[in-house]
Amino acid sequence: MKTLRPFSLLKRMVRERLDLQIAVAIICLAAAFLTIGGYLNFLRAQEQERTTAIAMVREMVSVVEGNAAIAAYLQDLQMALEISSGLQSSRYISMVVIDIVDGEQVSSGVVEAGRVADFVLELASPFDPATAVGSIRVYANLNQIEKLAASKGRSVVSGQLALLLMVSIAILWAVRVVVTRPLGSVVGQLRQIDLSNESKLKEVATRSEDEIGYLAKNINSMLSAIHSAYLSQAEQARRIALLERKFRLIFEGSHAGIVLVDEHNRLSLANPAFQSLVEHLCPNLDQEEAQPLARLFKDPDLVEEILARVRQNHGSVFHDLMLAGDLEVWVRAVFSVIESQNSDEEGYIEVVFSDISDRALIEQHFEYGATHDQLTGLLNRRGGVAGFPKQIEQAQARGGDFILCLIDLNDFKPVNDVYGHDAGDIVLKEISLRLQGALRADDVIVRWGGDEFVVSMLAAGKDAVDTVGRNLLSVFAQPVEIRPEVWVQVGGSIGIASSERVGFSVERLVEAADEAMYVVKKGDKNSYWVFGDSSLEQKSSSLQ
Amino acid sequence: MKWMSKVILVLLAYSGTVSAGDILVVVSKDSTVNTISKRELVDLYMGRVHSLPDGSPVMKIDAPVDSPVRAAFYQALIGMKVSEVNAYWARLMFTGRATPPMSVTKSGDIAALLANNPNALGYLPEDSENENLKTIFVIKEDGQGAP
Structure with missing residues (x-):
């Protein structure tokens, strides 16, 4: 594994560099072309050289053909020998044999035994083309031809190799100048861009106006879009985090x-x-x-x-x-x-x-105290005002009338003055009890003021007001025992207001009852009067 | 008179065929050769063969270099001009193997040379017959030879 490390390092380096990749691709392609093309070119050059050599041999032989024919015709061995040795002096020819028809022959050079002549030229008589006088056999110098062909092939291939190498280097250089360097500059600038930087982004600049320039331009617009999106996202995230922290504070704390x-x-x-x-x-x-x-x-x-x-x-x-x-x-x-x-x-x-839970308990007490009279246990004025609307609602729901009575005690002040406040309190309590006894459970009884009471109820029928008036008057029929064997007599002036005449406004009802009560007070005192009654006839207390 | 009758015989035999432009290949009447083929004639005159078919030595005689009969002879025999024949011999000059025919300076000398030398061989125009010579081959004007 350790020996492989430099190689894998190289591989990684190549994978990260565009120009190196192109270089490797070009070198691989060039190597492949060189191997195949070079071999083919070598073969072609060799074959060409071989053909050229054979053609040359043929030419040389045809040059001497005439003389050789004469020599054969004259059977002049000396001349034939001169011709054959002249031919054989060529580097392409190993051996030349001139045969003369009568069986004589001359030869120059040597070849290995059993070899067939590469080239045979029949010689005709110079004066009679129909008469054969001999022939020339030529054995080519194959070794020499092969050697020459090989060297020719090599030189051709090495020339092409040099050309290919030069072209490869030129392409590499061009690719580097036109593609990888501008691209590398764009990549380098991209590397330096920090999207989290809140200031304006540096633009990617390139001098190229080709596809790389287009790319850079597009990258810029894309980057600025991404950057603004990133910034707003970051801002939003920050705000959400802050809000979340606050919410958590609220929720948790x-x-x-x-x-x-x-x-x-x-x-x-x-x-x-x-x-x-x-x-x-x-x-x-x-x-x-x-x-x-x-x-x-x-x-x-x-x-x-x-x-x-x-x-x-x-x-x-x-x-x-x-x-x-x-x-x-x-x-x-x-x-x-x-x-x-x-x-x-x-x-x-x-x-x-x-x-x-604590407040509820306190409030229960407080509310009771706020709405009830401490002495009599009846509702106080506040509690009563709070209670009326419910009754009015009920009356309206039934289509009936609501009756409100104001009761003012008579001769109460002398009791207080003569027998003291305790005696007064006893009287008030006694009256309260009697009122509660005289009225129905759902009637509202209120201690309105010092010696004033208000009673409200739903009208039971047509003569309800009179019934109520009489009922209330009966409360005062008996004297009150303030201490053993001491009795005091208090009376009550009663003003009655009915919604039938006055309407359902609490305020108006109270006013009307008050007015009616004053009428009684100024008149016959211990009696009741219904507001709006035309006759001034007052109902006398049974007591009088 | 014996040779006369022979000549007449020959003349009679070829009277219909021999025309004014023909060339006669001749030898001395004493020569042992009576006939020759065209090929033998070519081989003799072009230096391939150095003796007559019967093995006797021969002396080839050419007409003068610029004579019309010499041109006609070579043209008819091998289809070459005199200059080409001269070039042929010039090429072979140094080999020593072949020797060109002996050339006479005057046309009239041929008949005398042939008559006096039984080994000589020559050619003459058709009209220059002599009782001391015998024709062994006739080269027709059209190049076709006949013995």
Whole structure:
């Protein structure tokens, strides 16, 4: 393997260099052409030389033909010998034999025994072409001819080799100048380009106006497109990363529990705050299989219903919920559908929980205190105002009337003054109890002010107002025992307003009842009057 | 008178064929040769053969160089001009193997030379017959020879 390393190194170098590849290709092709073409040329040159040699021999023989014929005709051996030795002196001829018809012959030179003459010329009499007088046999110097032919072939081939070599070098040079050098310059410039560099990219420059120039131009436009795309991508990625970090901060660090619920109402994702919120329930949120969200609450059906509602209305729903388990943990939950373009997340709901268990308890007390009178346990003015609309709604729904009565105690101040505040309180409590006893459970009884009460109800029938008025008056029929054996008598002035006359505005109803009450107060005092009644006849208390 | 009758015989025999342009190949009447073929004549005159067919030595005699009969003789015999024949002999001059015929200076000398030398061989125009000579071959004007 070690011996192969330089070779493989060379191979790698060639694979990375275009000019070397071209050089190798040219050299390989040239070698192949040289081997085949050179051999063929060698053969051709050799054959040509051989033919030339034979033709030359023929010419030489034909030059001496006349003299040889004369010599044969005269049977002049001396002359024949001179001719044959003259011929044989040529380097192409090994031996010449001149035969004379009578059997005599002369010869010059030697050849190996048994060789057939390469060339025989019959000699005719110079004076009678029909008469043969002899013949010349010529043995060519084949060795010499072969030697000459080989040297000719070699010289031809070496000439071609030199030419081919020169052409190859010229092509290499041309390729280098025209192709590889401009290409190499383009490649070198491309190597130096750093796409992550935010400044403007250096353009690839080339002097070529051919395909390489076109390539460089196209590379430039492509590079700038890629670069701007890269930069905007990088910028976007940076922004997304930043945003993601912020989101993660919100999600991970939030004190509120945030969960994602999938289309099957299972917990898809829960942040650490939620996990710690439900930790005591051992919900195993880490498990592979998603848990139903509702399972974690005291009233699973309610949660399922809320989820269904949210999904249907595509809005947000706000609800306080109590977690399952023995501990009384309240959470305030905001359910919202996630609007997503991604169809995979279709039907996902985001729920944000805040732990309100402490606040819930406080608020329960606070709300009670805010809406109820501490002394009598009745609703206070605020609680009453909050309660009226519900009743009005019910009345309107039934098509009935809503009645509001204002009761002002008479002779209450003297009780306070004479017997003290405790006695007053006792009176107020007693009256409250009597009102509760006299009215129906769903009637609203409100301690309106110091010694004022408001009662509201749905009208039961046509004469409802009078029934109510009498009922209320009956409350004051009996004296109140403020301490053992001490009785005080308080009365009540009652103004009644009915929606039949006044309409359903709470404000207007209260005003009307107030007006009616003042009418009573100025008149007969312990009585009731219905606002809008034409007759000024007042219903006297049974007491009077 | 014996030779006379012979000549007459010959003349009679060839009277119809011998014309004014023919060339007679002649020898002395004492010569042993009575006839010769055209090929033998060529071989003799062109130096291939050095003796008569019967083996006796021969002396070839040529007409003077510029005589019309010499030109006609060689033209008829081998189809060559006198200059070509001269060149042929010049080529062979140094080999020593072949010798050209002996050339006379005057046409009239041929008959005398032939008559006095039984080994001599020569040629004459048709009209120069002599009782001391005998014709052994006739070369027709058209080049066809006949003995």
